[in-house]
Amino acid sequence: MAGVAPRNSASRWGFLSPLARRQYAALAWIQTRIFLNGLRTRRGSVELGARILTFFVFSAIAIGPSIGLGIGAYFGASHGLRLAPAVLLWVLFLAWQFFAALAPALAGQNPELSHLLRYPVSFGTWLVLFLVYGLAAPSTLIGLLWATAIGVGISVARPDLFVWTALTLALFVFFNLLLSRTILAWIERWLAQRRTREIVTAIFLFLALGVQALNPAFHQSGHGQFYGIGRQKPLHLPSRVWNVQRVFPPGLAADSIFQAMQHHPLKGAEDMGWLGVYVLGAGGLLVLRLRSESRGENLSEAPRRSTKARAKVRSPALLDFSGPIAAVIEKDLRYLLRSGPMLYNLAAPLVMVVVFGGAMRGSKVSSIRLEYALPIGMVWAFLGLTRLICNNLGAEGDGIQFFFLSPTPMRTVILGKNFFHLVLFLLEATLISALVIFRFGVPGPSIVAATLAWLLFAVPANFAAGNLLSINMPYRVNMARIRRETGAVGNGLLSMLTQFGILAVGAAVLAPCGLLGHNWWATPILLAFAVVALFVYLRVLGNVDRMVQSRMESLTLEIMKTS
Amino acid sequence: MDSPAIAIRDLTRRFGTFTAVDNVTLNVAAGQFFGFLGPNGAGKSTTIKMMTGLLAPTSGHIELLGLDFATHPLEIKRQIGVVPEGLALFGRLTASEYLRFVGRMYGLDRNTTNSRTEELLDFMNLADEPKKLVTDFSHGMQKKLALAAAVIHGPRILFLDEPFEGVDAIAAGTLKAMLQRMTERGATIFLTSHVLEIVERLCSHVAIIHQGRLVANGSLDELRAGVAASLSGPQPEEKLTLEELFLRIVSGAGSETPEEAVQELSWLA
Numbered sequence: 001m002a003g004v005a006p007r008n009s010a011s012r013w014g015f016l017s018p019l020a021r022r023q024y025a026a027l028a029w030i031q032t033r034i035f036l037n038g039l040r041t042r043r044g045s046v047e048l049g050a051r052i053l054t055f056f057v058f059s060a061i062a063i064g065p066s067i068g069l070g071i072g073a074y075f076g077a078s079h080g081l082r083l084a085p086a087v088l089l090w091v092l093f094l095a096w097q098f099f100a101a102l103a104p105a106l107a108g109q110n111p112e113l114s115h116l117l118r119y120p121v122s123f124g125t126w127l128v129l130f131l132v133y134g135l136a137a138p139s140t141l142i143g144l145l146w147a148t149a150i151g152v153g154i155s156v157a158r159p160d161l162f163v164w165t166a167l168t169l170a171l172f173v174f175f176n177l178l179l180s181r182t183i184l185a186w187i188e189r190w191l192a193q194r195r196t197r198e199i200v201t202a203i204f205l206f207l208a209l210g211v212q213a214l215n216p217a218f219h220q221s222g223h224g225q226f227y228g229i230g231r232q233k234p235l236h237l238p239s240r241v242w243n244v245q246r247v248f249p250p251g252l253a254a255d256s257i258f259q260a261m262q263h264h265p266l267k268g269a270e271d272m273g274w275l276g277v278y279v280l281g282a283g284g285l286l287v288l289r290l291r292s293e294s295r296g297e298n299l300s301e302a303p304r305r306s307t308k309a310r311a312k313v314r315s316p317a318l319l320d321f322s323g324p325i326a327a328v329i330e331k332d333l334r335y336l337l338r339s340g341p342m343l344y345n346l347a348a349p350l351v352m353v354v355v356f357g358g359a360m361r362g363s364k365v366s367s368i369r370l371e372y373a374l375p376i377g378m379v380w381a382f383l384g385l386t387r388l389i390c391n392n393l394g395a396e397g398d399g400i401q402f403f404f405l406s407p408t409p410m411r412t413v414i415l416g417k418n419f420f421h422l423v424l425f426l427l428e429a430t431l432i433s434a435l436v437i438f439r440f441g442v443p444g445p446s447i448v449a450a451t452l453a454w455l456l457f458a459v460p461a462n463f464a465a466g467n468l469l470s471i472n473m474p475y476r477v478n479m480a481r482i483r484r485e486t487g488a489v490g491n492g493l494l495s496m497l498t499q500f501g502i503l504a505v506g507a508a509v510l511a512p513c514g515l516l517g518h519n520w521w522a523t524p525i526l527l528a529f530a531v532v533a534l535f536v537y538l539r540v541l542g543n544v545d546r547m548v549q550s551r552m553e554s555l556t557l558e559i560m561k562t563s
Numbered sequence: 564m565d566s567p568a569i570a571i572r573d574l575t576r577r578f579g580t581f582t583a584v585d586n587v588t589l590n591v592a593a594g595q596f597f598g599f600l601g602p603n604g605a606g607k608s609t610t611i612k613m614m615t616g617l618l619a620p621t622s623g624h625i626e627l628l629g630l631d632f633a634t635h636p637l638e639i640k641r642q643i644g645v646v647p648e649g650l651a652l653f654g655r656l657t658a659s660e661y662l663r664f665v666g667r668m669y670g671l672d673r674n675t676t677n678s679r680t681e682e683l684l685d686f687m688n689l690a691d692e693p694k695k696l697v698t699d700f701s702h703g704m705q706k707k708l709a710l711a712a713a714v715i716h717g718p719r720i721l722f723l724d725e726p727f728e729g730v731d732a733i734a735a736g737t738l739k740a741m742l743q744r745m746t747e748r749g750a751t752i753f754l755t756s757h758v759l760e761i762v763e764r765l766c767s768h769v770a771i772i773h774q775g776r777l778v779a780n781g782s783l784d785e786l787r788a789g790v791a792a793s794l795s796g797p798q799p800e801e802k803l804t805l806e807e808l809f810l811r812i813v814s815g816a817g818s819e820t821p822e823e824a825v826q827e828l829s830w831l832a
Contacts, residue, residue: 327667335655338696399653402712404617406668407640479655553618560649 015124023125043473043490043554050490054138062142066149073153077161080261086245086254088150093176093250096143100180113293126294127287134181147173154257164260164268171275172253178282185289191340249278324408328416329423335395336424339479342388342395346428349384353377353435374443375451375510377436379503381429382462385421387477389466390495391488392417393559394477400559410548411541414470418463418541425459446519453526454506460530460537465498467540471547474558505529566629568593568720568751569614574623576609583609585775586623591753591768593719596746598766599755602813606775607755608648611724614753615645628719641669644718646726650709654698658689658708661697662715669716676715683711686741688734702729710738720751727761739765763805771812779812786812 014020038044069088076084113129134140151169155162190196245251252275259268336342382389392414393400403413437443443451473491506526513522548555569591576584584606591597601607612618614625616636625632627639645651653661659680666676684690687707697708706729713721721742727735742752742765756762762769769786771779779786786808793815803811 324668324670327664331653331656331660331664334660335653338655395655397654398649398651401617401647401649401651402653402665402668405615405640405645405647405651406665407637407670408668409637549619556617556649 015122015128017122019120020122020125020128023121024129027129043558046473047490050493054489054493058138058142062145066145069146070149070153073150074157075153077154077157077261082258085150085154085257086242086251089172089250089254090245092143092146092150093172095146096139096176097180097183099139099142100137100183121294123291123294127290130286130290131177131181134177137180139180140177143176144173158261161257161260164265165257168253168256168260168268168272168275171272171279172249175249175275175279175282178279178286182282182286182289185286185293187344188340189289191344247274249275252278324412325416325419328413329420332417332420335479339395342479345387346384346424349380349428350431350435353380353432371443371447372510372514373436373440374433374447375454375506377432378429378451378455378458379499379506381425381432382458382499382502384428385425386495386499387492388424389421389462390469390498391474391477391491392421392466392470393474393555394470395479396559397476397479398560400556404548404552404556409545411544414467414544415541418467421463421466422459429455444519446523450510450513450519450522450526453523453530454510456530457505457526457533458502459533461502461533462498464533464537464540466495467544468547469494469498471544471551471555474555476559567591567626568595568628569597569753570626571610571614572624572626574610574613574625575621576606576613576618577621582775584613584620584772587772587775587777589770589777589780591751593751594746594749595768596742596752596766597754598762598769599753599772600759600762600769600809601755601772605772607772608724610772611645611722611753611755612647615643615647615722616640617647641716642718643720643722644713644716645722646706646709646713646724647722648724650705652697652705652709652712654696656697657694658684658697658700658711659693661708662712665712666715671716679715683715686737687711703731703734706730707734707738714741714745718750720753721745723752723754723756725756726754727756727758735761759804759806759809769805771809773813779808783808 039048069091072084072088075081076088113126113133116126116129147169151165154165187200190200246255252271256268256271256275259265259271336346393403396403403410469491473494475488475491509525509529510519510522513519513525567590569589571587571589574584574587574589575582587606587610599607599610609618613620613623614627614632616632616639628642630639632639653664656664662680662683663676666679667673671679681690687710689704689708689711697705700708706726710723710726713723723742726738730738739761746752754762754766763783766783768782769779770777770781771786779789781789783805787803790803790808790811
């Protein structure tokens with residue numbers, strides 16, 4: 001068997017073995033070829049442009065806070081403040097993990113490596129590739145930038161701490177990288193099957209209700225202050241919090257740096273050692289998950305083959321009326337109920353409202369303009385649906401061909417999808433409205449009217465833009481996994497710009513009316529926009545068949561492709 | 564004379580500078596079991612895609628059941644069934660849900676859709692696992708489901724792109740019987756397959772496409788006569804099989820013979 005690598009030597013199969021190095025080189029080469037080949041098409045060029053633009057947007061988001069963190073670190077280190085590194089590293093940790101868990105787009109998502117299973121790729125190589133792909137995630141890059149800023153701040157103030165700080169922060173960054181990958185990998189696993197999905201949903205609801213119940217208790221004793229900070233006994237709660245936080249990675253990393261500042265290297269090393277234990281723990285959990293994946297784990301929900309006599313079990317109709325529109329809605333509803341990642345996308349904005357709503361209540365923010373919480377909540381409700389609305393054919397996979405073969409016009413199919421997404425939006429908007437009203441109270445009638453008028457504009461505007469993007473910039477969606485989706489950046493960027501534009505129209509109308517003290521004026525103006533948006537939507541819908549006909553080949557290619 | 568069920572004229576499809584299908588003209592009579600053959604990349608799937616509305620032709624004319632595809636696409640789609648190369652299945656539905664979805668998209672009423680779904684699932688031996696998602700089916704099961712979906716509305720023309728690939732022998736026998744019964748009742752079947760024994764057994768007429776051009780077209784006897792006429796030496800004593808006909812026609816059109824090809828790959832054990 002000339003040319004085939006020998007199998008028995010374990011050293012040849014390590015993640016740094018000659019075989020592994022050849023595999024890394026092959027993957028790097030193939031990624032480069034895919035990238036360069038992609039540039040041959042207009043779509044590939046648009047995708048590259050979108051990636052560059054996204055990079056600058058994320059850089060802009062990251063640079064401001066990094067300057068603040070750097071200055072904070074400098075100030076803390078120059079004055080020997082124990083609190084400063086702890087606060088900064090907790091901010092870094094929470095932001096990193098929060099975005100990784102709740103905004104997969106920002107977390108960069110996990111790479112799809114299952115196609116490597118057919119090759120002799122060792123588990124070590126598999127793990128290295130998984131982490132390397134994770135480095136390209138925006139949340140990782142932002143986290144790295146912030147950690148560097150903190151390190152620079154401390155090192156400028158105390159140059160003698162440079163090596164120690166660099167070591168500690170490197171370990172802390174590695175922990176964050178591992179943890180974010182681990183969280184996403186496990187969430188994906190739990191969402192893949194119905195039973196675990198139900199358990200996770202139950203836990204989520206329990207926690208959400210718990211947060212709601214706990215918040216008033218905090219604020220009741222806080223006299224309007226935020227979580228007790230700045231109350232009459234300011235050191236009481238922080239001292240308890242301080243002791244608790246010290247045993248967690250950000251606290252350990254901060255204490256390690258502080259001990260080094262105080263010339264207690266042994267204590268600092270002990271903290272670093274404990275941080276290392278956390279790294280091993282997070283790494284262990286990730287290895288546990290990836291080990292199953294690398295063995296070709298099947299997360300299918302298929303029941304075992306029954307040995308009983310054939311039973312004529314017909315799936316009950318979810319919608320008991322016939323016709324193509326109902327058929328499309330029923331199919332999409334079944335898809336949604338069977339897709340953990342899609343449910344996850346819908347739930348994420350609700351989690352945000354629960355978390356931020358809880359944080360905002362009773363804080364100084366409430367004294368600014370909480371009457372606008374309802375319209376802001378409605379904007380938020382759209383976010384969970386953006387990927388569905390702006391890529392409404394992406395989940396069809398091979399089934400996209402069926403739509404082209406069937407005698408049902410694509411206009412009818414798209415109309416069915418729009419109707420389904422409208423129902424989902426109303427459901428999400430109702431839940432968010434209930435949360436907003438529960439947390440901030442009922443807004444004034446003029447704000448309610450303006451919000452409804454804005455919705456009448458925003459819904460058709462979103463669907464019109466969404467239909468155009470779905471037909472012209474589609475990308476295949478993996479229904480079972482939270483995965484990196486090729487071609488999603490261009491669509492994602494334009495979807496976000498669309499949302500921003502729709503939001504800007506609402507803000508541009510509502511803000512001046514509010515400043516002038518005439519919120520009621522906003523309603524007729526927004527209704528006029530709604531008429532225009534409805535007209536545009538109907539025009540787009542009327543042209544769907546023509547657009548699909550001219551884009552049929554690329555739609556098929558993009559949505560049916562396997563990787 | 565009745566108008567043909569399928570009539571294509573000067574059908575051409577170009578991808579940039581590459582011509583995948585080059586001026587193909589073809590008629591298929593109603594009730595015919597028609598085999599459309601060709602080596603890999605010859606243009607078979609591209610031709611079927613154009614005839615079923617999955618791909619727009621660069622030029623040429625397609626008429627099915629007397630209707631022009633360019634002007635009556637939806638009327639034609641109501642009367643044809645297709646098992647395309649990609650099978651066109653929705654992976655996250657069960658077989659029953661998928662067939663009921665397809666029935667409704669073809670405008671069947673609920674009762675008809677439900678009863679046909681059950682009949683087809685029974686016939687295709689797919690009723691055993693009602694909760695299994697299509698994505699978890701084996702390739703053969705997916706093929707059978709795609710075929711069930713293609714016939715649920717009772718099409719007058721059935722286009723099948725490699726329908727027997729991955730299907731076990733028992734199921735293939737059942738499917739062949741079903742397809743033959745359909746042609747006996749007047750349906751037209753347009754089939755592509757690399758399994759030439761099956762084509763020889765099922766099809767009354769065959770066309771061969773090579774490098775985008777139609778190089779042979781007719782009944783098996785007509786093809787044999789054509790090959791015999793092209794031979795300069797002694798005529799074969801036995802009837803040529805379709806495989807022999809195919810190889811002679813395609814190699815005559817410029818392809819490498821298996822004997823020539825096997826001289827390469829000398830390093831392979």
